[in-house]
Amino acid sequence: MTDLDPTRLLVPLDLGAVKASNRVFMAPLTRMRAAQPGALASDLSVEYYRQRASAGLLISEGTQISAEGQGYADTPGISTPEQVRAWRRVTDAVHAEGGLIAAQLWHTGRVNHESLHDGELPVSASALPVRVRTSLKDADGAVIRANAPTPRALETEEIPRLVEDYRxxxxxxxxxxxxxxxxxxxxxxxxxxxxxxxxxxxxxAYGGSLENRARLVLEVVDACISEWGSDRVAIRLSPQGSFNGLADDDGPEETLHVISRLAERDLAYLHISEPDWAGGPALPEEYRRRLRVAYPGTLVAAGSYDAQKAVRLIEAGLIDAAAFGRSFIANPDLPVRLATRAPLNEPVPATFYGGGAEGYIDYPVL
Incomplete structure (x- = not known):
């Protein structure tokens, strides 16, 4: 295979209302280090994001839109004045380094646990048993895994409230x-x-046909657009693979339906999560071409990417940028390392979730 020029990753890219300085994005990464009480972005988080501000775009860890949306221990929120002020310290630090940062808006639904909500059951589309575990912390602060309970179904009259939470x-x-x-x-x-x-x-109206099942996603996107404009709003979808107890053979076609509707909205970007990052099969090339036809706007992809894969797909016109996860955890200066073929630090999985500075802000730069 021809060796491709990794400096291609340093070409700027328009993202709606902003311009990324390069095409090496940091994928959203749950780290379970929010300060308590209050589910606040911490002092360590300020430094963590500041260190990685050379990314074309930093996409924040999943940030719950409400207390109801929290499904893991020690994840940050963005629904209280204190949470807003905490995040402001992060964004100010990123901007001081010349970076850009997006907030990933998150509601975990049934991937959740009643202990996080004073015994109240999680909510979902339907009250179906689920074989999935979430991550909590024991009395000593160690991360433990717990089975998620059968959720309750959101009532139809609750949907407008949920959409408003996103707005x-x-x-x-x-x-x-x-x-x-x-x-x-x-x-x-x-x-x-x-x-x-x-x-x-x-x-x-939110179940049955594909059009109905896609209704909530589109209503949420439209609510976000109504608040800030389409050029400030993006979305992440995972068309293939089994995640958090959800396996769906129709996922690829469902995704194509949704993104054909999203293409009408002129979003800042569409972010596709590919299944191979979690041990699934690589996204087929033929399906990549169908994605590009359905969505001609800015397309970001994340999965098991290295520099060569990213450049190859960018040069082929199948994506516009690549988001990196575990390699960005271990390499705060990842864009320059990829562009110069520098060696990469190896991530330490034992420090991915929870803890303090170790494995969070202590990886060396070049």
């Missing part, structure tokens, strides 16, 4: 100094639960 979170992200918001509709979380027929057996 409010968008307003909060703008106040906190973020440059964009990314709606998390992937990986088996709430919006994905509505989209997938395997966990949505509703009989109202």
């Amino acid at each position: 409010r979170a968008t307003a909060a992200a703008r106040e906190a100094g973020f440059d964009l918001v990314e709606v998390h509709a992937a990986h088996g979380y709430l919006l994905h639960q509505f989209l997938a027929a395997t966990c949505n057996v509703r009989t109202d």
Whole structure:
């Protein structure tokens, strides 16, 4: 295979209202280090994001739009004034380094636990048993895994309140100094639960046909747009693979339907999460071509990417930028390392979730 020029990754890219300085993005990464009480972005988080500000775009860890949306221990929120102020310290630090940062808006739905909500059950599209675990912390602060309970189905009359939560979170992200918001509709979380027929057996306007199952995703996107404009709003989808107990053979076609509707909205970008990052098969080339036809706007992809894969797909016109996860955890200066073929630090999985500075802000730069 021909060796491709990695400096191609340093070409700027328009992202709606902003311009990325390069095409090496940092994928959203749950790190479970929010300060308590209050689910606040911490002092360590300020440094963590500041160190990685050379990314073309930093996409924040999943940030719950409401207390109801939290499904893991020690993840940050963006629904209270204190949370907004905490995030403002992060965005100010990123901007001082010349970087851009998007807030990923998150509601975990049934990937959740009643202990996080004073015994209240999680919500989902339907009240179906789920084989999935979430991450909590024990009395000593160690991360433990716990089975998620069978959720309750959101009532039809609750849907407008949920959509409003996304709009409010968008307003909060703008106040906190973020440059964009990314709606998390992937990986088996709430919006994905509505989209997938395997966990949505509703009989109202949000269930049944594909058009109905896609309704909530589109209503949420439109609510975010109404608050900040389409050029400040993005979305993440995962068309293939099994995530958080959600396996859906119709996922590729469902995704194509959704993105054909999203293409009408002129978003800042569409972010596709590919299944190979979690041990699934690589996204087929033929399907990549179908994605590009359905969505001619800015397309970002994340998966098991290295510099050569990213450049190859950018040169082929199949993506516009690549988002990197674990390699960005271990390499705060990843764009320059990839562009100069410098060696990469190896990530330490034992420090991915929870803890303090170790494995969070202590990886060396060149």
